[in-house]
Amino acid sequence: MPSGAGTGACTSNFFSMTVYSRSGEEGRTIVRSIIDKYIQNRFFNKLLLLYSAIIIVTVGILIYIIVTNITGLLREQAITYNEQVLQLVGDHFHNQNKRLKKMMTDLYIKNGFDKTDTIYDAFEALSAGGTAPNSPPSTMSDQRERAAYINRYMLDTALPNDPDILEMVMTNRAFDYEISTTRYTSGIKLGNYFEDIRQFLRNKDSSRINSRKTYFLPAFTASNNGNSVNLYGIYDYIRTPDNPADYSGYMILTYDTDSFQRAYEPYRKYFIGTLLVMTPEGDVIYDSSGRYYKEPFPYWDQVQNPSSSVVIDSKRSIVNVNKDDQYGFITVGIIPINELNKGVTFINRMVLLAAFGCILIIIVLTVLSTNRFSNRLKDVLHMIKDIQKGNLSAKTVKGPNDEVGLIAQNLNLMSQRLDEYIKREFVLELRRKDSELKQKTAELYALQSQINPHFLYNTLEAIRMKALSSRDTETGRMIKILAKLFRSSIKDEMIVTVQEEMNYCQSLLELYYIRFQGRLDVVFDVDGDILEFAVFRHMLQPIIENSIAHGIDLSKENNVITIQGRKVGGFIVIAVSDNGQGIDPQRLAAITGQLKQPRTYGSGHIGLQNVESRIKLIFGDNCGIGIRSEKGKGTEVIVTILAKSKEELRDDVQGSDRG
Missing domain, CATH: 3.30.565.10 (Histidine kinase-like ATPase, C-terminal domain)
Structure with a gap:
């Protein structure tokens, strides 16, 4: 590169650096002049800055404390409500299973239509197409009566025990005979979904029918007057009395998933996140979000070990898990942290806005009151300068009776009295001399008043001695007492x-x-x-x-x-x-x-x-x-x-x- 070009570039850079240096120095000079003019030599401006700093720091600390406490409180509140909802839903589902077991017990203890066999015997006779073992032959009318009695038992005794039951079904092992009843005459019909239940039960391993107290039908879809609804079921095996390891059929209760929502309806508006009820295998019975029906729960492994920080659906979440020890089902509460923070963020934003507004109002009021106070002090300072110049007739504008007002009033009074003092100096001097003369006169009278009692006391004592010499003891006693009283009176x-x-x-x-x-x-x-x-x-x-x-x-x-x-x-x-x-x-x-x-x-x-x-x-x-x-x-x-x-x-x- 030519030498001339290099020199020009260096000169240009040097000139730019010089300009920047001068600009920076000028900026610092301007800042210093502003500080000297408006802050350094202004007491009220310094006081205003100090108060503003104190207010901002104090409000900032309060905001931090409030936000921290609100965040913790809302977090704990959300977790508490989640746990309460899990408990309510768990108790609700537990009671449904409990009522199923009660109905199963009634099969073997309640009498049948002829008061001799049980409901189980009547069901066995119907499902076998004739009579139950060891029972006398039955007629067609007996069969109809047996079916009617079982149906009445289901409709009048079983269904009222659980108002959430959608339908109750008793079917034999081969699924070629069933008795069902529902409280909804125009509701969901058995044929809409029972084939899915048959298929599910055929695929289940029935070799260990006594491994649990009850069994569950995961959520499935059924049609209801053209609309699809989500249902779930609870069932148990109808075991033979002679061999409890064998069974002859099933008792099935179906429910609408809305029954879970009704269980925690009072807490629904406070509930955050997703609520799940699952079988011990991870199949979904109820999902408040509706995303995990018809498939195994994809995050089953994560909920097995609940934690305050679990990733579900790519969201960091808090997971609460309750397991029913008696029936084995699991209730899971999932609280996404971002949803938890929505309410916190809104409240924090409102707190910050309120705090900012309060700070702004306080500072504006402080500036206005400080300026007003400063202007009043300026009037007082102007008056002091006038008095220094000898203008004793200077007066300040009358204002409120606060400290500044008292100072102004005292200055007015001082200048007035000083003016009067100068005008009446000789008169006051005469009055001082006259006062001194009166003081001396008073001291003289005081001395004289002290001498007179002494003289009177001595005189009374002489009279008393004269009375005693005349043997007038009573008069002498009275004079002695009177003299004693006078002596007491003259003490200083x-x-x-x-x-x-x-x-x-x-x-x-x-x-x-x-x-x-x-x-x-x-x-x-x-x-x-x-x-x-x-x-x-x-x-x-x-x-x-x-x-x-x-x-x-x-x-x-x-x-x-x-x-x-x-x-x-x-x-x-x-x-x-x-x-x-x-x-x-x-x-x-x-x-x-x-x-x-x-x-x-x-x-x-x-x-x-x-x-x-x-x-x-x-x-x-x-x-x-x-x-x-x-x-x-x-x-x-x-x-x-x-x-x-x-x-x-x-x-x-x-x-x-x-x-």
Whole structure:
């Protein structure tokens, strides 16, 4: 080849390679730019890709599991239905053989027309053209009566035992005499097919008539009013009583193959494949497909060793085989795997289409919701940029009250408040100074309120000493109790034990006892195991004061205040009761309603509502005050609090104060 031509070819190839290289590089550059523009720097697009991948992988796994389980389930279901059909058909054919044996037994035990000989004797006399051996001579009328009796036996006794019998025949060994009957007056006639039966029986080896219980006529064709139908038969030898190895004729039952279909009709729509009933030699008695009649079954060797993978008619098939041990026939179920997979393939296709549709809908909805969410975030970002530029009047479009909506609302509120803050900076500064001044004033008042009780306590103590010096012991005792109560009131600690609260209540009630000059009795019934639990200070004081104010009748001598305390589960229950006049139902309902109303309490407010508010604040909404009262029988105020130690309750109160 000339050198010039070779150089041109090399140049052309080099140019093509260069073009391809540049094209590939440009393609990769375009892909990278698309990734950077639409994925790398886009959070929602990356999130969308991640969600899509998760959805596809998850749905793919679910599809695999569903398809695998459906395939296995349908396979097992088809095999199960096949086995059930085999069992039904086998039982059906078994019962037909069983009924034949029953009819054979009746030949030798049922009496004949004259009540002396049996049906067998009557048949022997007819088939011999005269009388049976050892029987008296018979007339022509006797013969007719014998024939009529046998026919009635066949028609009235034998045929009703098996509704599927098409025709029943009794024939002698030479086939020159037979008696037959059928339940179909216009049905198949014996002459249509009996010559085929004769030929079949002549060809059979009758040397071992006792090798089986019954024998079978493989399927054959007969005409029925111009139509051909498939029939089969069961027969047995009519043996001589004196020598069971010898026989004098045959009893034959013929059936339409449709009787097998009727046997498994409820399962027919679920049945897949081919059902066969065969003789022990492999001749076909029934074939649901109709392909193997009139010839030995060509796959007899394969069904002798059934397997889940047998090739029949060039199709990979599953074969089930049942053999009747009593009569020897075989039922075979053949399930082509491709037919089994038809239903599976259809279901799998529907599952895949449904899954694909679901994935598509989910992705489309995800894209739409993501775009909507992204656009709302873009509005928020634009507002943030405007605020960065100093435009505090920027506002976002109001949307749903979700997370993005809350962010937008808070940004609007923030910019509004920031704008107000800048405009009112000096006013706010004055307010802060004024607030500091008021705080200092409050601290001063608090200090003064703490000094005054100390001064009052010291003054009361001086008065008590003066009363004692004057030998006024009762006045001194009252002053001492009152001073004790004041000392308890000026303590800083808000949380006390039940024991400390009971001591305070005892001192308070002792003061009232002296005041009422013994007309008030006090009963304390408090379990010792609750004394170390915690309450807030003076929790029971307003309740006791209400009981004394409204439950004590100074005109009576038997006024009783009872304080009980118990631990019930995780709660402490303290009840303060009196034996006063009680509360009207209307008034009680009004008080109960007031207790349910939310109220902010202060240090200067006392009363049941104050106690209720403090209990719920410290112990929670499942605690509080309950009131039970009956007119003329007194009132009981029940306080329920959580059973907590002093340290636990102090930590809870401090934690709530910090919150």
